[in-house]
Amino acid sequence: MSDTLEQAIGQAQHRSTFARIANLQVFWVFIAAVLACLALSVMTDAFATERNLFNVSRNFAFVAIIAIGMTTVIASGGIDLSVGSTVVLSAMVISVLMEGGYPFWFSAVAALGVALLVGLINGVLIAYAGMPAFVITLGMLSAARSAAMVLSNNKMIWEFGPDHDLLLWIGGGSTFGLPHPLYVLVVLTVVMSVVYRWTRWGQYVFAIGSNEEAATLTGIAVKPIKVSIYMFSAFTAGLTGILMAGWLGSVTTNLGTAMELTVIAAAVIGGANLNGGEGTALGAVVGALLIEVIRNSLILLGISTFWQGMFIGTFIVIAVSFDRIRHARS
Amino acid sequence: MSRLKLSGVSKSFGAIQALDNVSLQLGPGEVIGLMGDNGAGKSTLVKIIAGNYRPTTGEIRIDDKRVEFHKPIDAQREGIEIVYQDLALCDHFTAASNVFLGREPMKRFGPFGAIDYEEMRTTSAKLFARLKSETRPRDVVRRMSGGQRQAVAIARTLLSDAKIVLLDEPTAAISVRQVAEVLDLIRNLRDHGISVILISHRMPDVFAVSDVIAVLRRGQLVASKKAAESSPEEVTGLITGAIEYA
Ligand SMILES: Nc1ncnc2c1ncn2[C@@H]1O[C@H](COP(=O)(O)OP(=O)(O)OP(=O)(O)O)[C@@H](O)[C@H]1O
Ligand SMILES: [Mg+2]
Numbered sequence: 001m002s003d004t005l006e007q008a009i010g011q012a013q014h015r016s017t018f019a020r021i022a023n024l025q026v027f028w029v030f031i032a033a034v035l036a037c038l039a040l041s042v043m044t045d046a047f048a049t050e051r052n053l054f055n056v057s058r059n060f061a062f063v064a065i066i067a068i069g070m071t072t073v074i075a076s077g078g079i080d081l082s083v084g085s086t087v088v089l090s091a092m093v094i095s096v097l098m099e100g101g102y103p104f105w106f107s108a109v110a111a112l113g114v115a116l117l118v119g120l121i122n123g124v125l126i127a128y129a130g131m132p133a134f135v136i137t138l139g140m141l142s143a144a145r146s147a148a149m150v151l152s153n154n155k156m157i158w159e160f161g162p163d164h165d166l167l168l169w170i171g172g173g174s175t176f177g178l179p180h181p182l183y184v185l186v187v188l189t190v191v192m193s194v195v196y197r198w199t200r201w202g203q204y205v206f207a208i209g210s211n212e213e214a215a216t217l218t219g220i221a222v223k224p225i226k227v228s229i230y231m232f233s234a235f236t237a238g239l240t241g242i243l244m245a246g247w248l249g250s251v252t253t254n255l256g257t258a259m260e261l262t263v264i265a266a267a268v269i270g271g272a273n274l275n276g277g278e279g280t281a282l283g284a285v286v287g288a289l290l291i292e293v294i295r296n297s298l299i300l301l302g303i304s305t306f307w308q309g310m311f312i313g314t315f316i317v318i319a320v321s322f323d324r325i326r327h328a329r330s
Numbered sequence: 331m332s333r334l335k336l337s338g339v340s341k342s343f344g345a346i347q348a349l350d351n352v353s354l355q356l357g358p359g360e361v362i363g364l365m366g367d368n369g370a371g372k373s374t375l376v377k378i379i380a381g382n383y384r385p386t387t388g389e390i391r392i393d394d395k396r397v398e399f400h401k402p403i404d405a406q407r408e409g410i411e412i413v414y415q416d417l418a419l420c421d422h423f424t425a426a427s428n429v430f431l432g433r434e435p436m437k438r439f440g441p442f443g444a445i446d447y448e449e450m451r452t453t454s455a456k457l458f459a460r461l462k463s464e465t466r467p468r469d470v471v472r473r474m475s476g477g478q479r480q481a482v483a484i485a486r487t488l489l490s491d492a493k494i495v496l497l498d499e500p501t502a503a504i505s506v507r508q509v510a511e512v513l514d515l516i517r518n519l520r521d522h523g524i525s526v527i528l529i530s531h532r533m534p535d536v537f538a539v540s541d542v543i544a545v546l547r548r549g550q551l552v553a554s555k556k557a558a559e560s561s562p563e564e565v566t567g568l569i570t571g572a573i574e575y576a
Contacts, residue, residue: 008464009455198444200434207420207431214418217382218432219403277422 025271025322026283032315033290036297044300050177052296058179058247060292062240065185066259067266067284068192069236074267075196076229077209077276078133082122082140083237083263085148087256090115090241092148094167095157095251104163104170108242115238116231118144123227137230141260149253158250171246181243185285188236192281205229209276265312266291269319290315331394333358333525334379334494339388340549341374348374350549352388356494361516361526363540363557365533367569370546372529373415376496379527380412381405392493409493413500415529417483419471425478426450426467429457429485457485461515463508477508484515494525501535513539533562545569545576552576 021027040047047053066083073080090111097107118140125136160167173180196202204225207215216222237256245251270287272279294311298304334356341349348371356362366372377383379390381399390397392408399405402412419428427434430450436443454467463481471479480500487495497516501509509532516539519526530536536543536557543560545553545568553560553568553576560576567573 005462005464006455006459009458009466011466200436200445203427203434203445206422210420210422211418213416214414214420214431217402217414217418219401219406220432277420 025319026280026286028322029269029271029283029290029319030286033286033293036290036293040293040297040300046300047296052300054174054177054179056292056296057182059296060288061179061181061185062244062247063259063262063266063291064285064288065181065188065240065243066233066236066263067270067288068188068281069233070260070263070267071270071272071279071281071284072192072205072229073133073233074264074272074274075209075276075279076205076226077212078126078226078229079137079264079274080122080230080233081134081137081260082118082144083233084256084259085141085144086115086118086234086237087241087244087259088251088253089118089144089148089151090238091245091251091255092152092157092241092253094242095160095245096151098160098163098167099157101161104166107163111242112235112238115234115241118238119231119234120227122234123230126230127223127226145253145257152251152253154253156250156252160245167242167246168249169246171243172249173246181240181247184239184243189281189285196281201225201228206277206279209273209278211277262291262312263288265316269315271319274320287319331358332356332391333360333393335391335394336379337389337391339375339378339385339390341371341378341383341386347549349378349385349546352546352549352551354544354551354554356525356527358493358525359520359523360542361520361528361540362542362544362554363536364527364529364544364546365531365536365565365569366546370569371549372546373498375546376412376498376527376529379405379494380410380496406490409491410496411487411490411492411494412496413480413483413487413498415498415502417479419479419482421472422470424468424470425458425465425474425482425485426454428471428482429454429467429489431486433489453489454485457488460488460518461485462511475504477504477511480504480508480512484512492524494527495519496527496529498529499531500528501530501532509535533565536565537562547571 070080070083093114094107094111097110098104122136122140125131126133170180204215204220207220208222208225212222244255266287267284268274269290270283272283291312295308298308332355336352336354339349339352352375364372374383378385381402381404397408420431427450435446435449437446451467458465458481461481461484463478465478465481471482500512513535516526516528528536528540540557543555543557543565544551545565547569555576564573564576568576
């Protein structure tokens with residue numbers, strides 16, 4: 001009797017590796033992206049060129065970096081609508097400082113510091129004042145972009161002082177044929193995959209999103225962790241702002257407009273659950289990849305980019321219904 | 331000696347007086363069955379003992395030493411463990427992760443630490459075996475039966491060397507066979523000298539394991555007497571108010 005009990009307890013779930021992988025949303029999104037790439041390679045000559053692949057990998061890296069921050073927020077049961085504005089604020093801080101003759105590293109740290117401050121304000125108002133994340137970050141969406149306009153007097157900046165070339169190289173250059181933002185993305189993906197699974201902070205992010213009440217009752221420091229989550233999200237946006245400034249070589253206050261929607265779409269398509277408790281770094285990356293491949297394919301196939309939203313919208317709905325089907329089955 | 335002693339504990343939430351001057355004693359290895367109608371204040375009382383709420387007035391003594399809990403962790407340090415009425419589990423997590431939630435063991439790699447999943451699995455497997463529950467540590471809680479979820483929540487209390495275990499309706503949503511298992515577990519805790527406060531609406535469960543029956547009515551403790559000297563009829567009367575006081 002006790003033997004069979006221990007056997008029953010020790011038993012793993014009867015599911016093969018393939019069944020487990022097939023149950024992952026990120027797997028199917030990845031398949032969709034690969035199929036799209038294959039189709040494009042056959043249908044157009046322009047897709048599988050080095051130049052185009054380079055552009056695709058760089059463009060999707062910007063969205064994917066922030067999507068990892070967004071996935072963290074969404075996994076904790078929140079939302080951050082202010083990331084697009086944090087991108088422009090960070091880009092503007094580094095541009096204004098570098099234009100004023102400050103070196104790159106000083107300006108970059110200042111830009112990240114300002115982004116972290118944005119996250120801190122979001123986090124404190126959400127965690128300690130108990131206000132809804134949607135409302136607070138919607139307010140910040142407006143306030144941060146306005147701050148960027150005030151800072152730059154709403155003019156374009158394209159001269160970055162003594163470290164001008166360094167900034168352009170960091171954001172727009174490449175090493176071993178791969179664009180620099182892609183390196184940042186790979187490091188961030190690996191680090192955050194490890195952090196989600198192997199650190200207490202990572203587990204608590206998901207615990208808060210899964211059952212905030214339970215997390216509080218078990219003595220997890222929910223409020224400070226929430227603040228750190230919004231700061232991390234703002235950090236990814238700030239980082240992207242710096243990289244985008246270098247890539248574009250000029251910064252205007254339009255930068256990052258509506259980017260939060262693409263980022264949220266990438267996170268959700270990649271399996272982040274808007275009810276909290278679920279999401280992966282790899283999912284965010286694959287979701288962002290799929291969106292960029294769709295965008296790129298429409299351009300290459302000569303289809304009006306006005307159709308882009310239709311495709312992305314369809315994928316969001318498919319991703320969410322996939323989630324429901326999977327949960328209904330189990 | 332009393333393991334736990336409450337004197338004149340009151341708690342109000344704004345205009346609601348949830349507890350009114352409650353005094354209660356619990357000896358080592360003693361089981362108190364706490365009964366009362368919905369909203370009588372039972373959950374509030376155990377949450378005060380577990381450090382979730384602070385009493386508006388009144389004091390708590392553990393082993394004759396006055397204590398003040400600001401957070402649940404303060405109560406845990408004094409050996410108080412609680413199973414919440416709604417179980418307080420994370421549905422997306424495995425049984426093992428839920429058992430260890432908030433106190434994950436860490437494996438060290440030089441300057442780095444990583445959550446020790448292996449340790450969490452083996453320890454929770456042992457706890458489930460001790461509870462005689464067919465609960466697999468790797469299973470996700472969302473897909474579990476009511477009894478298995480209960481086992482996960484109770485296994486949490488066995489992680490540390492608890493002196494006092496508070497159970498808020500542990501037999502509410504589970505099958506008859508599993509009720510018997512939970513009652514066995516309570517006897518098991520008692521035999522190890524652990525004191526238990528059991529909240530339940532089920533009269534037979536309470537009488538099966540309790541040494542003392544305590545009844546709350548609208549925040550007031552209207553009875554606290556030996557189970558052997560009471561009866562289900564009397565307790566029913568006390569709960570409804572047909573019997574004023576005993
Ligand atoms: N956090 C809170 N804020 C405000 N009022 C509360 C709070 N918790 C409990 N109450 C109120 O205190 C009273 C006692 O509630 P409590 O949950 O302790 O009852 P209970 O005896 O556990 O009931 P049940 O059998 O339904 O679980 C109720 O009137 C309830 O509405
Ligand atoms: Mg209750």
